[in-house]
Amino acid sequence: MRTSVTDGALLGGSASRPSSPIGTEAIVVALVGSPNCGKTTLFNWLTGARSKTVNYPGSTVDYSVGQTHPRLHASETEESITIMDTPGTYSLDPKSPDEKVTSEAIFVHPTFGAARLVISVVDATHLSRHLLVTKQLIKAGFHVVLAVTMRDLLREHDEDLDVAVLSRELGVPVVLIDGRLGSGVKELLAAARVELGRIASGGINQKSAVRQLSPWSEEEIETVLREVIRLSDRVRVALDKRPGDSEELKTARSRTRSLDRVLLHPLWGLTIFLGLMATLFSSIFWLAQPMMDFVDRSLSGLADLVLAWAPESLLAQFVSGGVIASASSVLVFVPQIFILFVGIILLEDSGYLARSATLVDKPLSLLGLGGRSFVPLLSGYACAVPAMMAARTINSRRERLLTLLMIPLMSCSARLPVFALLLSFLFHADAAWKGGVALTGIYILSLVLGAIAVVVVGRFLKIDERTFFMLELPVYRRPRLSLVLRQAFWRTRSYVWRAGPAIFFFALIVWVATTFPNYQLEDKSERLKTSYAAEVGQMIEPVFTPMGGDWRTGVGLISAFAAREVFVSSLAVVFQVTDDDEESMQQTLLSKMHDAKAPDGLPLFTLASVLGLIVFFMIALQCLSTFIVAIRESGNLKFALLQLLGFNIAGYVLAVIVVQGLRALGVA
Amino acid sequence: MTLAEISKESERVIKRLEGDEILVARLRELGFIRGESVRVLGRAPFGEPILVEIHGATIALRKDEASCVHL
Numbered sequence: 185m186r187t188s189v190t191d192g193a194l195l196g197g198s199a200s201r202p203s204s205p206i207g208t209e210a211i212v213v214a215l216v217g218s219p220n221c222g223k224t225t226l227f228n229w230l231t232g233a234r235s236k237t238v239n240y241p242g243s244t245v246d247y248s249v250g251q252t253h254p255r256l257h258a259s260e261t262e263e264s265i266t267i268m269d270t271p272g273t274y275s276l277d278p279k280s281p282d283e284k285v286t287s288e289a290i291f292v293h294p295t296f297g298a299a300r301l302v303i304s305v306v307d308a309t310h311l312s313r314h315l316l317v318t319k320q321l322i323k324a325g326f327h328v329v330l331a332v333t334m335r336d337l338l339r340e341h342d343e344d345l346d347v348a349v350l351s352r353e354l355g356v357p358v359v360l361i362d363g364r365l366g367s368g369v370k371e372l373l374a375a376a377r378v379e380l381g382r383i384a385s386g387g388i389n390q391k392s393a394v395r396q397l398s399p400w401s402e403e404e405i406e407t408v409l410r411e412v413i414r415l416s417d418r419v420r421v422a423l424d425k426r427p428g429d430s431e432e433l434k435t436a437r438s439r440t441r442s443l444d445r446v447l448l449h450p451l452w453g454l455t456i457f458l459g460l461m462a463t464l465f466s467s468i469f470w471l472a473q474p475m476m477d478f479v480d481r482s483l484s485g486l487a488d489l490v491l492a493w494a495p496e497s498l499l500a501q502f503v504s505g506g507v508i509a510s511a512s513s514v515l516v517f518v519p520q521i522f523i524l525f526v527g528i529i530l531l532e533d534s535g536y537l538a539r540s541a542t543l544v545d546k547p548l549s550l551l552g553l554g555g556r557s558f559v560p561l562l563s564g565y566a567c568a569v570p571a572m573m574a575a576r577t578i579n580s581r582r583e584r585l586l587t588l589l590m591i592p593l594m595s596c597s598a599r600l601p602v603f604a605l606l607l608s609f610l611f612h613a614d615a616a617w618k619g620g621v622a623l624t625g626i627y628i629l630s631l632v633l634g635a636i637a638v639v640v641v642g643r644f645l646k647i648d649e650r651t652f653f654m655l656e657l658p659v660y661r662r663p664r665l666s667l668v669l670r671q672a673f674w675r676t677r678s679y680v681w682r683a684g685p686a687i688f689f690f691a692l693i694v695w696v697a698t699t700f701p702n703y704q705l706e707d708k709s710e711r712l713k714t715s716y717a718a719e720v721g722q723m724i725e726p727v728f729t730p731m732g733g734d735w736r737t738g739v740g741l742i743s744a745f746a747a748r749e750v751f752v753s754s755l756a757v758v759f760q761v762t763d764d765d766e767e768s769m770q771q772t773l774l775s776k777m778h779d780a781k782a783p784d785g786l787p788l789f790t791l792a793s794v795l796g797l798i799v800f801f802m803i804a805l806q807c808l809s810t811f812i813v814a815i816r817e818s819g820n821l822k823f824a825l826l827q828l829l830g831f832n833i834a835g836y837v838l839a840v841i842v843v844q845g846l847r848a849l850g851v852a
Numbered sequence: 853m854t855l856a857e858i859s860k861e862s863e864r865v866i867k868r869l870e871g872d873e874i875l876v877a878r879l880r881e882l883g884f885i886r887g888e889s890v891r892v893l894g895r896a897p898f899g900e901p902i903l904v905e906i907h908g909a910t911i912a913l914r915k916d917e918a919s920c921v922h923l
């Protein structure tokens with residue numbers, strides 16, 4: 185149903201070209217409006233897409249295109265309409281890259297040209313300010329249908345809108361929408377069809393009618409704003425009786441005021457913020473344990489079954505020891521990733537993100553970043569790719585580059601399996617909370633490293649540009665558990681789908697390389713020692729010895745450049761975790777790691793060498809997609825290349841320093 | 853007097869906007885125009901950003917942004 189287009193400014197042809205009723209030109213209906221007014225929610229209702237909606241102004245940073253869902257069509261033969269979701273914008277005079285995406289997508293899109301029709305989306309509770317964009321759209325010559333969202337919030341205030349007056353005064357059709365239940369969506373689509381029909385038959389020459397506005401002058405904006413403020417007062421109608429002065433009306437707005445008094449309080453605000461972040465990261469470890477055991481046991485059982493079915497067959501050995509062992513070594517950490525996503529989604533839906541950004545604005549601006557860097561950095565803990573795109577909401581180029589610089593240092597979810605395995609190794613026998621604390625430590629340390637990188641590079645970045653914060657704080661909304669869990673499920677699923685192919689591919693390579701040529705040997709360690717992998721491994725080993733590894737770690741580290749999780753799955757294959765009778769593959773992997781010996785006969789995985797690996801994974805930029813997105817978002821190949829090389833070299837050097845330093849201090 | 857200087861909870865009327873062009877333009881688009889009333893709801897830890905209410909919305913402004921708004 186949906187084609188997401190990566191970048192409005194750079195690409196374009198990938199949007200699906202619908203059959204158009206008149207002429208050969210593709211037509212599109214664009215959703216445009218202020219940030220956080222409910223465009224994406226509406227887009228999802230219209231198209232059946234599952235685009236991310238967040239209670240934060242600036243959650244959508246790229247446009248995406250989809251077809252109206254057949255469920256909304258009056259008959260089977262009715263044609264679908266192409267709908268476009270755009271990033272929120274306060275005006276058609278863009279001030280940051282995300283706003284620029286919107287203005288380019290609706291004025292000069294490579295496939296669609298100017299949007300045939302614009303659905304101007306406004307939040308009913310912020311009518312007076314949001315109608316400014318509507319006015320600008322009309323002025324620019326677009327055909328407009330007005331969609332007023334958040335109808336349910338209006339009801340909380342015992343209010344409604346006089347749609348007839350609003351429509352008459354603006355000269356456009358108006359439809360009220362409840363974005364939670366989807367009421368009004370059908371009516372909106374019908375209104376859009378009527379308008380499209382009128383444009384098609386009326387022969388209004390759309391192309392010459394739409395023109396980009398020159399930025400409005402002070403007087404123009406003031407006049408229009410005053411007009412819409414008056415208008416929004418006029419169309420507001422009180423339902424039943426207005427509550428008496430003494431009655432304290434419990435509205436989203438008043439709840440928000442009282443919550444903010446605590447959550448932005450100089451003392452409590454900071455305490456709660458730090459507490460929430462610590463809870464988020466430490467809960468990943470201890471909350472997930474039961475689920476992880478379950479996954480591990482099920483998959484080990486499966487591997488045993490396959491092996492028992494045909495113990496002598498190479499195929500069965502490959503399926504159990506290659507595919508299932510490597511998949512399960514990563515799948516076992518999926519519950520942790522799920523919990524991380526649940527935590528992030530809870531923050532997103534509640535409206536707390538905007539408060540966090542406000543709380544950290546001052547401290548971050550000392551580094552040369554700002555509060556608007558917070559959301560990109562936090563999403564960096566899930567994945568650097570969308571995180572880098574989220575930096576588009578930052579208007580100043582300097583601040584945006586520094587944010588892009590820091591994002592890959594945030595521990596993304598692909599590193600989670602790696603850290604989790606290494607920490608489980610270190611805290612093997614200890615309580616789960618210790619691993620949780622250590623993981624929180626890693627997250628904090630990655631912030632410190634990022635801050636250092638930003639300060640150092642900031643000195644060389646000679647761009648002086650006006651930056652602004654000016655963040656609108658949305659009302660708090662109560663996250664709905666079923667929606668949160670469903671969203672977390674989808675994101676986890678796409679995480680697994682993304683990592684899956686790399687894991688499978690490397691399982692194949694590593695298994696073949698460690699099994700052949702002497703696959704008929706009974707003695708498995710002899711088989712490994714004489715394998716192709718060992719042969720090639722000896723050549724690259726000198727690189728990995730300084731950081732406390734041998735060729736087996738080397739194979740893992742190199743394959744991790746396909747996807748970081750593959751480090752874990754490669755180890756599982758190299759250490760042949762299925763040839764044991766133990767119930768759990770993870771336990772087997774951990775105990776094999778304990779027993780592994782380096783060429784000099786000493787243990788391979790020690791406190792020093794594992795810390796070295798952690799340091800390497802914290803810093804090294806092993807992700808090709810991140811590199812590609814960095815090129816696009818920075819608009820600067822040199823920046824992205826320096827970042828790639830710099831982080832990988834720094835990761836290696838620091839890992840060596842840590843290992844050798846610890847050894848010099850007598851810590852093995 | 854500017855929005856950056858006034859104390860909490862008092863409602864004031866905007867006289868004019870003055871300062872960096874891009875800041876002023878964005879403030880205007882956010883609804884800060886002559887004759888409208890604003891109120892300071894509080895300040896974040898470290899004294900910045902300032903939480904300002906305008907037309908029923910809460911907007912967090914840094915000090916240099918708030919000081920463009922003359923009352």
Ligand SMILES: Nc1nc2c(ncn2[C@@H]2O[C@H](COP(=O)(O)OP(=O)(O)OP(=O)(O)O)[C@@H](O)[C@H]2O)c(=O)[nH]1
Nearest residue numbers: 219220221222223224225238242243244272334363
């Ligand atoms: N109560 C209520 N909440 C809504 C409604 N529509 C959207 N929301 C919520 O408002 C928030 C913002 O919705 P989005 O659809 O992400 O807004 P957007 O306009 O796409 O925002 P940007 O992409 O940041 O410009 C989300 O938390 C939604 O769940 C509605 O009609 N009623």
Ligand SMILES: [Mg+2]
Nearest residue numbers: 223224243244
């Ligand atoms: Mg959106």
